[in-house]
Amino acid sequence: MSDTDNKSIGYYLRTHIREYGMVVALVAILAFFQVLTDGIMLKPVNLTNLFLQNSYIIIMAVGMLLVIVGGHIDLSVGSVVGFVGALAAVMIVQWDLPTVFVVPVCLVAGAIIGAAQGYWVAYWRIPSFIVTLAGMLVFKGLTLALLGGASVGPFPPEFQAMSSGFVPDFFGGLIDGRFNVFSMTLGVALAALLPILGLRSRAKQAKFAAVDEPMAVFVIQHAVAGLAILFVTYLLSTYRGLPNILIIMAVLIAIFTFITNSTTLGRRIYALGGNEKAAKLSGINTKRLTFFTFANMGMLAALAGLVFAARLNTATPKAGLAFELDVIAAVFIGGASMSGGVGKVIGAVVGALIMGVMNNGMSIVGVGIDWQQVIKGLVLLAAVIFDVYNKNKA
Amino acid sequence: MDTILEMKNITKTFPGVKALDDVSLKVERGEIHALCGENGAGKSTLMKVLSGVYPHGTYEGDILYDGGVQTFKDIRDSENRGIIIIHQELALVPLLSIAENIFLGNEISENGIVNWPATFARTGELLTKVGLKENPATLVTNIGVGKQQLVEIAKALSKKVKLLILDEPTASLQENDSQKLLDLLLEFKAQGITSILISHKLNEINRVADRITVIRDGKAISTLDARAGQITEDDIVKDMVGRDMAHRYPERTPNISTEKLMEVRNWSATHPLHPERKVVDNVSIDVAAGEVVGIAGLMGAGRTELAMSIFGKSYGTDISGEVLIKGVTADVSTVQKAIASGLAYVTEDRKEMGLILDESITTNITLANLNGVAERGVLNDGAERSVAEEYREKINIRTPNVAQKVVNLSGGNQQKVVLSKWLFAAPEVLILDEPTRGIDVGAKYEIYTIINQLAAGGKGVIMISSEMPELLGMCDRIYVMNEGEIKGQLAAKDASQEAIMRMILKA
Numbered sequence: 001m002s003d004t005d006n007k008s009i010g011y012y013l014r015t016h017i018r019e020y021g022m023v024v025a026l027v028a029i030l031a032f033f034q035v036l037t038d039g040i041m042l043k044p045v046n047l048t049n050l051f052l053q054n055s056y057i058i059i060m061a062v063g064m065l066l067v068i069v070g071g072h073i074d075l076s077v078g079s080v081v082g083f084v085g086a087l088a089a090v091m092i093v094q095w096d097l098p099t100v101f102v103v104p105v106c107l108v109a110g111a112i113i114g115a116a117q118g119y120w121v122a123y124w125r126i127p128s129f130i131v132t133l134a135g136m137l138v139f140k141g142l143t144l145a146l147l148g149g150a151s152v153g154p155f156p157p158e159f160q161a162m163s164s165g166f167v168p169d170f171f172g173g174l175i176d177g178r179f180n181v182f183s184m185t186l187g188v189a190l191a192a193l194l195p196i197l198g199l200r201s202r203a204k205q206a207k208f209a210a211v212d213e214p215m216a217v218f219v220i221q222h223a224v225a226g227l228a229i230l231f232v233t234y235l236l237s238t239y240r241g242l243p244n245i246l247i248i249m250a251v252l253i254a255i256f257t258f259i260t261n262s263t264t265l266g267r268r269i270y271a272l273g274g275n276e277k278a279a280k281l282s283g284i285n286t287k288r289l290t291f292f293t294f295a296n297m298g299m300l301a302a303l304a305g306l307v308f309a310a311r312l313n314t315a316t317p318k319a320g321l322a323f324e325l326d327v328i329a330a331v332f333i334g335g336a337s338m339s340g341g342v343g344k345v346i347g348a349v350v351g352a353l354i355m356g357v358m359n360n361g362m363s364i365v366g367v368g369i370d371w372q373q374v375i376k377g378l379v380l381l382a383a384v385i386f387d388v389y390n391k392n393k394a
Numbered sequence: 395m396d397t398i399l400e401m402k403n404i405t406k407t408f409p410g411v412k413a414l415d416d417v418s419l420k421v422e423r424g425e426i427h428a429l430c431g432e433n434g435a436g437k438s439t440l441m442k443v444l445s446g447v448y449p450h451g452t453y454e455g456d457i458l459y460d461g462g463v464q465t466f467k468d469i470r471d472s473e474n475r476g477i478i479i480i481h482q483e484l485a486l487v488p489l490l491s492i493a494e495n496i497f498l499g500n501e502i503s504e505n506g507i508v509n510w511p512a513t514f515a516r517t518g519e520l521l522t523k524v525g526l527k528e529n530p531a532t533l534v535t536n537i538g539v540g541k542q543q544l545v546e547i548a549k550a551l552s553k554k555v556k557l558l559i560l561d562e563p564t565a566s567l568q569e570n571d572s573q574k575l576l577d578l579l580l581e582f583k584a585q586g587i588t589s590i591l592i593s594h595k596l597n598e599i600n601r602v603a604d605r606i607t608v609i610r611d612g613k614a615i616s617t618l619d620a621r622a623g624q625i626t627e628d629d630i631v632k633d634m635v636g637r638d639m640a641h642r643y644p645e646r647t648p649n650i651s652t653e654k655l656m657e658v659r660n661w662s663a664t665h666p667l668h669p670e671r672k673v674v675d676n677v678s679i680d681v682a683a684g685e686v687v688g689i690a691g692l693m694g695a696g697r698t699e700l701a702m703s704i705f706g707k708s709y710g711t712d713i714s715g716e717v718l719i720k721g722v723t724a725d726v727s728t729v730q731k732a733i734a735s736g737l738a739y740v741t742e743d744r745k746e747m748g749l750i751l752d753e754s755i756t757t758n759i760t761l762a763n764l765n766g767v768a769e770r771g772v773l774n775d776g777a778e779r780s781v782a783e784e785y786r787e788k789i790n791i792r793t794p795n796v797a798q799k800v801v802n803l804s805g806g807n808q809q810k811v812v813l814s815k816w817l818f819a820a821p822e823v824l825i826l827d828e829p830t831r832g833i834d835v836g837a838k839y840e841i842y843t844i845i846n847q848l849a850a851g852g853k854g855v856i857m858i859s860s861e862m863p864e865l866l867g868m869c870d871r872i873y874v875m876n877e878g879e880i881k882g883q884l885a886a887k888d889a890s891q892e893a894i895m896r897m898i899l900k901a
Contacts, residue, residue: 264764274750282762
């Protein structure tokens with residue numbers, strides 16, 4: 001293997017096959033359903049729904065990625081979603097507390113729940129599977145207790161806005177109120193910003209050493225991403241604009257991509273999952289890191305709980321049921337490894353989107369819930385087999 | 395005498411290393427054939443080829459056994475033909491009984507239902523044969539290593555063994571257990587079982603072996619016939635080492651400071667699971683800037699435990715004692731604090747405890763000093779890459795690219811990555827635990843050169859090694875440790891393998 005060989009596009013794509021494979025798979029599935037549903041799939045209203053329906057899974061997938069990269073698992077997130085939704089409902093609907101107060105309280109409650117579980121995992125070395133299985137039962141029970149077995153709702157509009165609201169059109173009326181110009185502007189800005197940031201980071205890298213990523217790959221990748229962003233925001237703008245929740249998600253994805261790619265914190269989590277003993281002997285506080293990933297997961301599960309309650313406009317005892325499975329599946333479809341140390345935020349997000357698009361598409365086509373489950377299960381298995389196959393081949 | 399086994403022109407390559415280079419080996423029926431060679435010479439690899447661990451097709455050459463060319467696909471295949479290998483690391487399941495272990499995968503059963511009375515009765519017979527007085531129902535975890543070794547042999551006997559291969563069977567045994575085991579081998583020989591014995595212990599080889607094949611750097615150097623006349627250990631050593639001792643270690647003019655760089659005073663630690671066992675007992679050692687200090691001892695002497703308990707209390711409980719760096723008491727209670735105090739510890743087992751194998755060279759090198767390539771917690775990719783490139787050049791890590799995953803490197807290059815990681819953390823004192831274990835001779839020389847450069851740069855180096863020639867060749871001063879205690883120390887000019895062994899053995 002020579003130096004020049006390494007810089008070739010083919011080599012780069014081969015070594016990054018998983019990441020690009022995921023995106024190609026997502027696009028292929030989208031196209032497949034676009035045809036099968038006679039164009040309903042990418043109708044603005046359906047696209048909007050797609051984001052609303054999957055927002056809470058994506059939010060949690062981001063947190064779950066850190067937990068799984070750290071070498072653990074969190075089975076309790078579904079129950080925490082239900083519990084926090086119930087907590088919010090009790091505080092807002094029954095006690096009449098203001099939303100601006102309740103939301104941060106619920107997020108803190110989620111972080112404490114995550115921390116409480118992370119404590120046993122990190123400092124007592126109790127397997128996370130067991131601790132969070134216990135948490136799953138506990139919070140399912142507490143949800144029932146809080147709600148007294150009944151649904152509590154409805155929520156005030158400002159609470160609902162979190163999930164079902166849209167970014168208002170500050171440039172309203174420019175085009176007859178039928179096109180959200182402000183949303184489109186945001187999309188254009190983002191599409192422009194990404195290549196600029198990308199170029200800057202390349203320039204920074206080039207100052208010290210050769211850049212790994214071939215220029216052609218960089219250009220194509222950013223062109224495709226930019227066009228996708230423009231396309232999606234255009235479609236959304238012709239409906240009601242960008243959903244608030246999409247903005248929340250985008251910010252979260254950006255933050256966590258940054259943390260995992262560019263901070264010492266992120267690097268240490270990968271090291272912890274890759275080889276805990278080596279990480280520890282390199283002076284990394286592995287216990288505190290594990291604790292952090294669980295606290296973080298708890299907080300994101302709480303956010304998902306709020307979003308879900310706001311979307312249903314009611315807190316029900318069944319909220320969050322089996323969400324943990326969708327979240328964990330999304331992370332593994334996204335390329336994370338069960339043994340830890342491997343996985344990307346964007347992979348988890350794409351994994352969640354693949355699951356979401358399949359749910360949505362199959363529902364439109366009229367596939368029953370029975371066969372939907374079978375197909376989703378097989379897709380999860382196929383994604384992991386693909387991983388293992390690639391690894392063995394290498 | 396007919397030939398039971400002939401391995402012809404075996405060549406086996408791993409990525410980056412030619413582990414076996416055209417090796418031929420002939421074993422006669424009923425003899426005890428010893429394989430000698432340094433660590434990494436290729437003895438174990440040769441035996442893995444023979445037993446099918448490396449299946450037919452992954453090596454070049456032929457195996458003639460029992461009259462025909464064999465193409466073993468896996469261990470089962472070779473076991474079916476009566477070749478049984480007992481590995482260095484015992485392959486017993488600790489929480490199963492002796493009987494269950496012996497018949498594991500080979501159960502006495504009918505239609506899948508185990509016949510326990512027959513299993514226990516057979517086990518009893520086998521245990522008598524190997525001279526082990528234990529109840530077949532005893533869990534393996536409850537008997538000592540020496541007895542576990544005997545269980546392994548009993549397991550081999552249960553399979554109608556024709557050719558028994560023992561890979562350093564006495565490495566972790568006490569003297570009297572070793573003797574018993576060797577007697578057992580002689581008894582097997584009387585019964586017509588052929589054995590291949592891999593060992594480092596030349597006195598043992600001299601005692602039992604009929605013929606001795608010496609392997610060096612992946613090549614068979616010579617086969618000596620012990621029956622023809624007395625072979626001296628020197629004869630074997632000469633073939634094992636090949637070149638002069640003088641040229642195996644790079645030249646160095648010590649420039650040792652008169653002041654102590656690090657001092658460890660009255661250090662003690664107990665076993666984490668057995669609080670009554672003192673693993674490190676009142677140890678005091680020191681190292682000066684520019685000095686290379688060795689710690690010699692047998693396996694289980696407490697050397698690794700000493701190092702790890704000093705390095706952030708990573709081993710043991712009830713740790714007491716004092717560490718001074720440049721005369722000032724240092725807080726080494728956590729790994730972070732130990733690193734901050736100027737300590738670095740290169741672990742004995744680089745794959746398990748030193749490296750993140752699935753990560754890049756770059757990631758591994760910066761791991762112990764991430765803040766050195768980050769600003770306020772944000773990593774600087776470029777700076778990180780340039781650090782990695784710098785060490786690749788300086789330490790001579792052979793790789794096309796620092797983005798290469800560490801798992802793809804040879805042992806020597808992996809070890810260089812570990813060393814780079816610790817050099818980048820800029821320590822004052824480096825504790826190197828078996829720094830050349832499992833790497834080939836050329837890479838060893840490079841590691842030695844790095845160690846010498848460190849000392850020349852004013853660092854203190856503490857080197858733990860089980861290879862005495864290495865300590866003798868590298869160190870200015872050697873501590874001898876046994877059973878958790880420092881038994882004494884020798885200056886380089888007074889040290890010899892005999893002097894060290896005498897110190898270990900003296901009560």
